[in-house]
Amino acid sequence: MTQPVLEIDDIRVTFDTADGDVNAVRGVSMHVMPGETVAVVGESGSGKSQIMMAAMGLLAGNGAATGAVRYRGTDLLTLPARKLNDLRGAKITMIFQEPMTSLDPLYRIGEQLAEPLRVHGGLSVKAAMARALELLELVQIPNPEAKLRAYPHEMSGGQRQRVMIAMALANDPDLLIADEPTTALDVTIQAEILQLLADLQARLGMSILFITHDLTIVEAFADRVYVMRQGLLEEEGTAQAIFGNPQTDYTKMLLAAEPDGVKLPVAADAPVLLQGDDVRVTFGKAAGWFSKDTTLRAVDGISLSLRKGQTIGVVGESGSGKSTLGRALLQLLPAEGRVVYQGEQIGGLDRAGMRRYRDQLQMVFQDPYGSLSPRMTVGEIVAEGLSVHEPELSRAERDARVMQALDDVGLEPSFRNRFPHEFSGGQRQRVAIARAVILRPDVIVLDEPTSALDRSVQKQVIDLLRRIQVEYGLSYIFISHDLAVVRALSDYVMVMKEGVVVEEGPTAQIFGAPQMEYTRALMRAAFNLKSLLLEKAG
Structure with a gap:
């Protein structure tokens, strides 16, 4: 046997x-x-x-x-x-x-791919780097030669995952x-x-x-x-x-679990909370005397207006610039263009200048484990924003707010004494949402907040996000590659490709009658994934 x-x-x-x-x-x-x-x-x-x-x-x-x-x-x-x-x-x-937690932020991608080849495969540095390039090509990383020299933070979430797959396959x-x-x-x-x-x-x-x-x-x-x-x-x-x-x-x-429901559009005269005009983000350096041009326009002239109570869904393939746009709007990375929050220009403000806006402009990141300190308990993580923005609260008041925030996201209040590594990926994502919600912000940028969650929990989180949006008057920018979730949660959708918006409009219009072939291809892939997988499997 x-x-x-x-x-x-x-x-x-x-x-x-x-x-x-x-x-x-x-x-x-x-x-x-x-x-x-x-x-x-x-x-x-x-x-x-x-x-x-x-x-x-x-x-x-x-x-x-x-x-x-x-x-x-x-x-x-x-x-x-x-x-x-x-x-x-x-x-x-x-x-x-x-x-992001498995890749060392201090080393280039090529060096990290080469390490297991040298340690377990006995390859020389030159041979290991050549094999690393083959592996990046194997997992279909665009421009693999340049990506060998890139650091993890310079790649999209999907590209980083493909690097991890390449590393795992390195030694057959x-x-x-x-x-x-x-x-x-x-x-x-x-x-x-x-x-x-x-x-x-x-x-x-x-x-x-x-x-x-x-x-x-x-x-x-x-x-x-x-x-x-x-x-x-x-x-x-x-x-x-x-x-x-x-x-x-x-x-x-x-x-049977599947995201469902629709979000009704906000009133046309609802006040605009956050506006971006011709937002641009460029990585790399222009050509010099002894160097090549390595510039990449990750976000190339995007404009949007987010109204009170509205959810704008931002969709597109990995590397399309979705997450970069979200970070640029919240001034978490250098960007060109005009960004206005409640009538005040915040584009170009440094860290100190943005501090007075941070409690009202929150972000939930794609990788919850990377954004949650492993040395802090969940209670300390969720309460951290209160300590900065509402220092007048007593310890008892902060603890009560933490327990309420955890309850809001469906976690037991007793969990506040545990550390992030003691939770599943989905539970950690809910901790990240609680950390953002506790400050009662105006705007939350949600970067793939349900990607780590199974369908049944996705439905719970969608219901949660809908409920707290109504209860606290929140506005969302919802970044996701999961079109079923975007359709259930958003009332307006922007479709991105290679740093630009190729199509945008009300959710019903984008999903019901997409105008661009790229959008139609995304829809076909999203809602016929099983057929696509079976077809590719032969």
Whole structure:
């Protein structure tokens, strides 16, 4: 009988917290056979990622695992650190959910790709850099030669995720553990990446353990599926059986979950809160005596007007400039053009000049783990803005506001004593939303706020954002590659491509009768992803 590549036997993961032990995984068993693709699905906080972190020896300091995790018969949980390191990065690799926290901000992309090739593959510096270039081409990074010299912050979220995939594939692993590897990618790139993984799997005989909340991907990509809930195994079976005849109510709920509803447009005479005119952001340097022109116009002359109570959705493929536009409007990076908030020119203001506006202009970032301090508790993170902008509040008043903010985003108030690493990716994103909402701002720029969330939790967050928008009179700029979420939450949509707006208008118009072929292509890809994946899978 063929031996499993990975066999997980009665694994239990527990975290020691100020509120007592948290049992994240409670006796789960699963296995992966050679050349097989196995998906582990479940809502945020179900424990699916913690199983893999335990298997790789990457649990946080207050975490402990029992049971057995056997790689081709060798128990990884009892393996000495040196021998485990020999396997990690060579035979077993992992793509993490949040690429910005996995890439070193001080080193160029080429150097980081070359490191595992040198350590595990024994390549020279020159050979490793040549292979790094091949890997960037393999995962379809645009202008790969330039990206070798780039730093992580100079790339989009989707591009950083593709770098992580390239790094994981560098040494042709035996087992690839992919934790939400397509979270930051738009649907067209999702299909390309999944096709890439399928091609490599066929060529190398590689096994894939796929952790995801995206059930559309699972149906098209996985051979077998494990469904988890609250640290327990809820259901398992072939992908065909799980999707064709689910046995539990929980699995049926996951399959049925989909963002719905529409947002009514605001009144035409609603006051304009934030306005941008001819906003431009340029990266790189112009050509000099001894240097090439490396300039990139990430945002190229965009104008918009955000009214009170309005939600403007900004969509486009990875690298289109969506996130850069959001940061430019809030003066989080140098930009040209005119930016006005409630009649006051804020474009060009430095950090000190912007401080008086920060409580009213908030941002929720794409990568919650990278924007939450690992040294602060959730309570301290959420309360930090109050300490800066409302210092007159007593400690008791601040604590009450924190508990209310956590309750607003569907988290237990007792969670305020925990640290970010003790939460799932989706829970961390809700902490980030609570941090923004607690100040009762006028405007929140939401940069992919639901990309890390499963569909059922997405629906909860959409309902949450709708409710607090009405309750507190908020206006949103909602940046996302997930068009289903944009359609449910926005009343106006801007479609970006290569730094410019190619089409814009009311949500019903953009989704019902798009005028540009680029927009129509996005719509086809977004709402026919399953067909696209199956077509690419052959």
